[in-house]
Amino acid sequence: MPVPKAELHLHIEGTLEPELAFALAARNGVTLPYADTEALREAYRFSDLQSFLDLYYSLMAVLRTADDFTELADAYLARAAEQGVRHAEIFFDPQAHAVRGVPMGVVVEGLGAALDRAEERHGISTRLIMCFLRDESAESAMATLDAAKPYLDRIIGVGLDSAEVGHPPAKFREVYEEAARLGLRRVAHAGEEGPAAYIREALDVLGVERVDHGLRCLEDPNLVARLVRDRVPLTLCPLSNVRLRAIDVLEQHPLREMLSAGLVATVNSDDPAYFGGYAGDNFDAVRGALGLGEEELRTLARNSFEASFLEDDEERRERYLAEVDAYEFERS
Numbered sequence: 001m002p003v004p005k006a007e008l009h010l011h012i013e014g015t016l017e018p019e020l021a022f023a024l025a026a027r028n029g030v031t032l033p034y035a036d037t038e039a040l041r042e043a044y045r046f047s048d049l050q051s052f053l054d055l056y057y058s059l060m061a062v063l064r065t066a067d068d069f070t071e072l073a074d075a076y077l078a079r080a081a082e083q084g085v086r087h088a089e090i091f092f093d094p095q096a097h098a099v100r101g102v103p104m105g106v107v108v109e110g111l112g113a114a115l116d117r118a119e120e121r122h123g124i125s126t127r128l129i130m131c132f133l134r135d136e137s138a139e140s141a142m143a144t145l146d147a148a149k150p151y152l153d154r155i156i157g158v159g160l161d162s163a164e165v166g167h168p169p170a171k172f173r174e175v176y177e178e179a180a181r182l183g184l185r186r187v188a189h190a191g192e193e194g195p196a197a198y199i200r201e202a203l204d205v206l207g208v209e210r211v212d213h214g215l216r217c218l219e220d221p222n223l224v225a226r227l228v229r230d231r232v233p234l235t236l237c238p239l240s241n242v243r244l245r246a247i248d249v250l251e252q253h254p255l256r257e258m259l260s261a262g263l264v265a266t267v268n269s270d271d272p273a274y275f276g277g278y279a280g281d282n283f284d285a286v287r288g289a290l291g292l293g294e295e296e297l298r299t300l301a302r303n304s305f306e307a308s309f310l311e312d313d314e315e316r317r318e319r320y321l322a323e324v325d326a327y328e329f330e331r332s
């Protein structure tokens, strides 16, 4: 069994495997512009974030009913469990569904049905975080937050994703202020393709508690010092970074330097159906490419639970951490 871990950066729509996409397309009478799953996989060659997002949004056309979302989440949880995931904080993109006429309630109820039985079926505790699309307007984000109000018993926080450059965090100041008033946790993608200044802005203006990606913090030593001092976790996604060309090859991923610098780095899968691997695959890939040792892997696993939003269940967090401490790595 792989090392126990929490997954903190996972877009549920990015877990849509080609086989399920075609099955849902057939069920819902949607025609996909690909002959078969193989032809679809051929399209998974990305040059940057936008080239991925174009495909990611277009494939969502197959997700129509609450059952579709239940099936999607259940398939993810089954795969995650095989890879040692014990706790998952799952993103979803309500605006990408609302524009297609699939309302918030359908998405949340559908995902919720899978999450409700995740513990029993897959041994995974879960939380749900809704993301705003940063290339849409702040007004649209605010309307989305409003639409989520009947479902806040199921949603623990807000995030910010989609095309980063040209859409700095400050655009969403009021939305995040309102989210804070509602008692929601706050995270945001920053420093994936955008500059280190966006990471600072996410901290200063949006009050985020965790930074998704945060890769480019290394360009600003003062920012790194601050992230270390305040123990702000970064949810890194190594295979994603290679597929979206944020870095050239995995061997050049700065994860090891980040750990040495004392950053609370975590390893996650982002959009595993598109980027070549789930959480455990990301651990294995960095272990191989960077030659990480047992203590570094244990630190990554511990960090994932420490960075998780399990404050309402500290007993569980302690239990997971004890599992990590007791874990015996296979020598390779």
Ligand code: HPA
Residues within 6 Å of the ligand: 011, 014, 049, 056, 161, 162, 163, 189, 192, 240, 270, 271
């Ligand atoms: O990797 C990502 N970055 C930004 N937005 C996203 N939406 C899904 N995946 C991503």
Ligand SMILES: [Zn+2]
Residues within 6 Å of the ligand: 009, 011, 161, 189, 212, 270
């Ligand atoms: Zn992401």
